[in-house]
Amino acid sequence: MGFIDSFKQNFIEADRWKYLWDGLLTTLEITGAAVLLGLFLGFIIAIVRCTYLKTGKMKLANILCRIYLTVIRGTPVVVQLLIIYFVVFASVNISKTFVAIIAFGINSGAYVAEIVRGGIMSIDNGQIEAGRSLGLNYRQTMTYIIMPQALKTVLPALANECIVLLKETSVAGYIAIADLTKGGDIIRSQTFSPFLPLLSVAAIYLVMVMFLTFLVGKLERRLSANDRR
Amino acid sequence: MIDVKGLKKSFGEIDVLKGIDEHIEKGEKVVIIGPSGSGKSTFLRCLNLMEKPTAGEILFEGKDITKLHEKEIDRVRQRMGMVFQHFNLFPHLTIRKNITLAPVKLGLMTKEEADVKAEELLKRVGLPDKADEYPTRLSGGQKQRIAIARALAMNPEVILFDEPTSALDPEMVGEVLELMKQLADAGMTMVVVTHEMGFAREVASRVLFMADGYVMEQNTPKEFFENPQNPRLKEFLSKVLV
Numbered sequence: 001m002g003f004i005d006s007f008k009q010n011f012i013e014a015d016r017w018k019y020l021w022d023g024l025l026t027t028l029e030i031t032g033a034a035v036l037l038g039l040f041l042g043f044i045i046a047i048v049r050c051t052y053l054k055t056g057k058m059k060l061a062n063i064l065c066r067i068y069l070t071v072i073r074g075t076p077v078v079v080q081l082l083i084i085y086f087v088v089f090a091s092v093n094i095s096k097t098f099v100a101i102i103a104f105g106i107n108s109g110a111y112v113a114e115i116v117r118g119g120i121m122s123i124d125n126g127q128i129e130a131g132r133s134l135g136l137n138y139r140q141t142m143t144y145i146i147m148p149q150a151l152k153t154v155l156p157a158l159a160n161e162c163i164v165l166l167k168e169t170s171v172a173g174y175i176a177i178a179d180l181t182k183g184g185d186i187i188r189s190q191t192f193s194p195f196l197p198l199l200s201v202a203a204i205y206l207v208m209v210m211f212l213t214f215l216v217g218k219l220e221r222r223l224s225a226n227d228r229r
Numbered sequence: 230m231i232d233v234k235g236l237k238k239s240f241g242e243i244d245v246l247k248g249i250d251e252h253i254e255k256g257e258k259v260v261i262i263g264p265s266g267s268g269k270s271t272f273l274r275c276l277n278l279m280e281k282p283t284a285g286e287i288l289f290e291g292k293d294i295t296k297l298h299e300k301e302i303d304r305v306r307q308r309m310g311m312v313f314q315h316f317n318l319f320p321h322l323t324i325r326k327n328i329t330l331a332p333v334k335l336g337l338m339t340k341e342e343a344d345v346k347a348e349e350l351l352k353r354v355g356l357p358d359k360a361d362e363y364p365t366r367l368s369g370g371q372k373q374r375i376a377i378a379r380a381l382a383m384n385p386e387v388i389l390f391d392e393p394t395s396a397l398d399p400e401m402v403g404e405v406l407e408l409m410k411q412l413a414d415a416g417m418t419m420v421v422v423t424h425e426m427g428f429a430r431e432v433a434s435r436v437l438f439m440a441d442g443y444v445m446e447q448n449t450p451k452e453f454f455e456n457p458q459n460p461r462l463k464e465f466l467s468k469v470l471v
Contacts, residue, residue, distance in 0.1 A: 129279055130317035134331035134383060135307030137299070144334060148321050 010196045016187050020197075023183025024204060030100045030179065031166045037105025038165065039158070042112025045069070047142070049113070050120045054128070055138065065113070072110035078171045080107055085175040100172045108165050115161060119154035120146060152223055159216040163209055170205070180204060230255045230387065230418060231276060236285035238271055245271045247442035249285070255386075258419045260429040260450075263439035264465060269422045272439065273389050276420065277309045278302055290386075307335065310380030310388040314395050316372040318364040324351070324375055325360040328382045343382070350378040354408055370401030374408055387418040394425060426469060430454055438462045 001009075011017040045065045052062035072080065081103040089099055123146050131141030173182035184201035188194045231253040238246040245268045253259055261269045274280045276287060278294060286293045294305050319327050328350060329343035338346065351357045354374040364372055373393055380388050390409070394402045406428050413419060413432045423429065429436050429450055436453040438446045438461075446459040454470070457463050 124315075124317075126313060126315055126317040127319065129311075130313065130319070131331075132303075133277060133279065133306055133309075133311035133313075134379070135303050135305075135335055136331055137303050140334055144330060145319055149319075152321065 006193060006196055010187055010191050010193060011200075014190075016190070019178070019183035019186050020180065020200060020204070021183075023178055023180040026097060026172075026178060027166070027169055027180040030097060030104060030169045030172060030177075031162070033101040034104035034108055034169070035162050035165060037101065038108025038112050038161070041106065041109030042116055045109065045113035046116035046120060049117050051138070053121070069110050069113060072107055073114075077104070077107045077168055078174055081171065081174060096175055096177045099175065100169065100177055104165060104169055107168075108161060111161055111164075112158065115154050115157045116150065119150035119157075122153060123149050155223065156216055156220045159212070159219060163212050163216070166208060166212070167205060230290060231420075232286070232288035233276075234286040234288070236272070236275060236287065237283045238268075238275055238280055239283045245442055246275070246282075249442075249444055251437075251444065253387075253418070253420060255418055256416055258413050258421070258432055258434045259437060260433035260435070261420070261422045261437045261439055262424065262426070262429060262465075263437075263445075267439040268442045269439045270391055273391050273420060273422050276389055277306050277311055279311070307331075307337070307383055308386045310383060310385035312373070312376050312380055312388060312390045312393050314392040316364075316369070316376045316396075318372055318376055318379070320364050323361050323363060324356075324367075327364065327375060328379050331379075332382050337383070346382055347378075350381055353381075353411075354378045355404075368401060369397045370404045373397065373401075373405045377405075377408060377412070381412075387420065388412070390419065390421040390423065392422050392424070394423065424469070426454070438465065440465070 011020075045068065048058050048061045048065050052058050081100065084103040084106075085096070085099045127145055127149070128141055131145045132138070136144070169179060170181040172179040173185065176182075178186070181201055184197040187197035191197070231251075233249055233251040233253075236246055236249040236251075237244070249272060261272065263269045271280055275282050278287075282295055285295070287295050289305055289309070294302065297305065319330070322330065325344065325347050328347040329338075329340065332338040332343045332346070333340050347360065348357070351360055354377060356371060356374060356378075359367065359371070359375070364375070367375065377388075377393075393409070394405050397405065402425070406425060409419070409421070409428070410432055421428070421433075431450075433450045435447060436450050437444050438453070438457075438459065440461050446457065446462050447453070448456075454466065457466055
């Protein structure tokens with residue numbers, strides 16, 4: 001069978017391209033929402049951890065955060081996804097996509113937290129002292145002085161975390177979500193030709209990752225240009 | 230204005246301040262000198278509670294500020310400026326924003342009022358054309374002058390200077406000391422930790438010598454430098470005044 005025939009069989013016949021298209025949309029939906037959830041969780045955890053490290057307050061919250069970080073970073077994301085779907089939400093009738101968003105968001109939050117914490121801790125303590133000596137309270141000092149500087153340093157690392165997450169969602173098929181990877185696999189199982197469907201899936205991921213990497217590079221160049229002003 | 234009674238500060242096992250009693254009047258310019266590790270910076274940083282004292286009292290206008298709640302401490306700090314060795318300007322903000330941030334965010338001035346104040350202060354520190362620059366574009370001496378302007382924007386009762394010229398290249402020390410002299414002449418209450426003996430001699434109303442966590446000797450600058458009593462001070466002066 002020639003390439004043209006194979007292409008027709010895998011993508012044109014029975015509108016099989018739709019598996020890839022719908023899968024791509026699902027992948028993007030899960031990634032986008034999980035990134036937002038991950039950023040939200042990550043920032044809260046980073047702030048709790050830094051507040052504890054810098055002031056000694058929020059001791060209990062800090063302990064909870066450390067448990068979360070240890071468990072999430074110490075177990076595979078697929079296992080977390082399975083547990084959240086089959087154990088946590090076992091008795092609830094709930095959208096699988098929603099479950100995936102929760103699972104990947106919680107997972108990503110742990111990594112975001114450590115990135116942001118590193119960013120905050122990298123800002124010289126003299127900046128906090130300068131803010132506090134002017135009479136700003138801890139929260140104001142964090143909001144107006146520390147966070148804007150920390151954010152700038154961690155932005156590229158956060159963008160990379162988004163890229164990692166995009167690829168990690170490819171395990172969503174474990175709970176029978178028809179994401180991009182699963183879409184290609186469904187075509188393979190129907191046509192019994194693995195080559196084109198799976199390589200197409202890989203190519204689509206690659207293009208998206210390359211595009212995002214290009215954006216991160218642009219962002220980094222803009223940030224470093226600001227440093228030279 | 231500031232009364233210090235039995236002030237002690239330890240970091241873990243190390244006793245840095247071992248009992249300091251001091252009284253600072255309004256309008257006084259107190260210069261603190263001493264060898265490194267003598268506790269002079271720690272003493273200064275206790276005055277606005279950047280360091281929490283281990284024991285003792287610090288009375289600011291009659292109130293013991295070591296017993297205050299966090300919120301009240303913030304309010305005390307609004308009236309005590311501080312200038313740091315490493316300037317600690319906010320690198321992500323323009324010079325104007327560096328100066329106006331605190332008064333505006335604390336609700337003491339509107340943005341417009343603060344901008345006018347900033348113009349005025351920039352003129353006073355001799356950098357009227359730098360308002361829209363970022364700190365990285367300034368020299369060390371200019372940075373420190375902006376840091377002083379930032380402290381002044383809060384209309385403080387007293388300014389604490391923590392080795393304000395120690396991180397500067399020699400040719401920039403003069404411009405900062407000159408500005409501090411102007412402040413002193415204008416009647417600002419100042420507490421200055423420094424190694425600049427010339428400044429101490431010329432500007433101080435009183436010079437304190439600290440060593441081993443105690444104030445070993447204090448006097449008017451003339452007596453202090455011409456007629457030192459404490460052997461430690463004699464030794465110290467013989468090393469720094471060559």
